[in-house]
Amino acid sequence: MQKALHIDAGKCTNCMQCELACSFQAEGVFNPAKSRIKVFSFHEQGRYVPYTCTQCAEAWCMSACPVDAISVDVLSGAKIVANDLCVGCKVCTIACPFGTVNYNHDTGKVIKCDLCDGDPACAKACPTGAITYVDANWTGYDKMRAWAGRTDAGAQA
């Protein structure tokens, strides 16, 4: 079963455990500045929103890359950057409509979410269930179920 990251911002408390886990997984140190997932605080609305790559099926970044450094991982479906091929031209960062591919000045390569080989560290670290890793065909399941529960099914005997 193909899985996908699913974000339920209503559950996020802005604790940054996802950013800590992501940066540790990718870099070996705790460093939110190098995290592939970011949490945004909309303070005056009391809203906190984690945001990362959604792994587009027809990925703009992959199409734009002039050296074919971005490819699909067949198991996870993640669009993955090959560091030995990436030339740091940053065209993918322009092509991505969502801003989730970013240049890393220290390495001269771009970084983006790679779904951690199909076992994303952010989802494991999230304490509230705001980030989960679920069936890619049914990311809407919980929301549908919640609304279904509010549907008036008529008088029950």
Place this chain on the structure above:
Amino acid sequence: MSWQGKILRVNLTKGTCSPEPLNMEWAQDYLGQRGLASKYLAEEMDPKADALGPDNKMIFATGPLTGTGAATGGRWSVVTKGALTNAIADSNSGGYFGAELKLAGWDLVIFEGRAKSPVYLLIEDDDAQLIPAGDFWGMSVWDLEPAIRQKHGDPMLKIASIGRAGENGVMFACVMNDLDRAAGRSGVGAVMGSKNLKAVAVRGTKGVAVNDPAAFMEAIRVGREKLDPSPATKFFTDGGTMPMMDTTHTRGSLPAYNCREVQFDGIESVNVAQMKRPRQTDGRPNLLTNKGCFACTIGCGRVSKLDPTHFSAKDEPRYHGAQGGLEYESAFAFGPMAGVTDFEAMTYANYICNEQGMDPISLGVTIAAAMELYETGAISGKETGGIELKFGSAEALVKVVEMTASGEGFGKDIGLGSKRLCEKYGHPEFSMTVKGQEFPAYDPRGMQGMGLGYATSSRGACHMRAKAWADDFARVTPDSKAELIKATQDEVAAIDSSGICFFATNTWTLDDLAPQIDAACVGDWTAAKMMEVGERIYNLERTFNLRAGLTKADDTLPQRILKEAAKSGPAKGMVNELDKMLPEYYECRGWTQDGVPTNETLKRVAL
């Protein structure tokens, strides 16, 4: 590791910023944050120095777990000689600033001297510079944070600053960070203001490494397996600290009307149920949601929305968005202690504390003392500028809070703090303080151990320097409190030096915390070693205070608590029996009956 091994020394008089290696021997002896910064302070400054003079130093300190993925690993401290207390101060804060400072590569920042004109410090990883504050001086915390980010074109800067209260010399001013987190107690913001330092803005991209990464990831996983599902965590996630209001009311240890009462007749209007109850005006509850600090899996932070039609803020849209809400301490201080039952007015008062950087505990308790001065005729409308400063007046509360922040009229008097205010008007007995610091939300007649903790806390009256709750709630008698208070003071000193939050240790013991520190840090860290470190820190703070001129006479409680019996509740008829507990405490500590550590004790704790 997991210290960065580097400290920043900022000489405000000379305008210089210079890096130095961290003293790693001291790191092994004092761990970090509270302990390590206290060691630097004690070694580097004369404890007799004027707290508001250039010879006082102020240290921003992280702990070894600050900035790591350890649950709640985002704590940092401001350590200095407190303006309010003239004792050593360690004010502990959460938010994101402390972690960012560590991520930029720094364990401590030591500020010395005094800038000729207002400045702020900008830290971008290894680079640090002092910049003229210009128009930033005079700004509130809420205006300043976005203004600094905009000026430097960096939306990810994290900022710690003082509001107008710290600039105006309010003796209980805080250092604020991330809009509503505070290094709140003992007047550390007044010290920062006296140094003409408006803010510290930091951006960290270097990261925090740990000594044994695999062992550390396993240790923090085990830690979370215990912490996340625990009843204590669920309690704080759901209600923050607010549910304590009903508990202390029931136990007869809820300070009300400046400690004339130990239960509150308006409890239903100020408790956790009130915070969650939909308002009649707009159908919404005061509480909007909860939030966490950096790396926190508990999320006790309250996010509130004021009733936009409430008199305090009806014409001021800047207070209509979501902001940091009341927790138990601020709610007690603006509610029961001042006799106020208007939850929205209390919330507004708390907003002003966040916006202008004031400690809501000290502010509320000082206002309560002023109300008693007013009601007994010691002061009148002449002093208050015509404000009818009566217990229960939400209008007076709101007005006086605003005036204190801006330093106008009677607000100047309130800004002195309760002790100096009551002395000024000839009634020191109305001041509910220890070492000049106002009481938190636990009356020591119904909680005997808490009273011993207040009296012997190194930073003045404080509920966060020992863990008296469980034992005090189990029995109201004063016997056998000394050993518990001593042991938990040492435990808390170690926790406050680690970079994690006190609230995680409602679930974790030191046996749960030590493996995380051990994997993160060089050295062998066990619970036993942490207790040794904690006891060393407590004795270090004690010797600092003795050198500063404090004596046994300062280890006391207000006469009201020692002489006037509780009028209701389980402790009805009781006073705090400090005279029975204190000699036993000194003995447990290995201090003389004058409260001085003996040479053997100093040798034992390797001081």
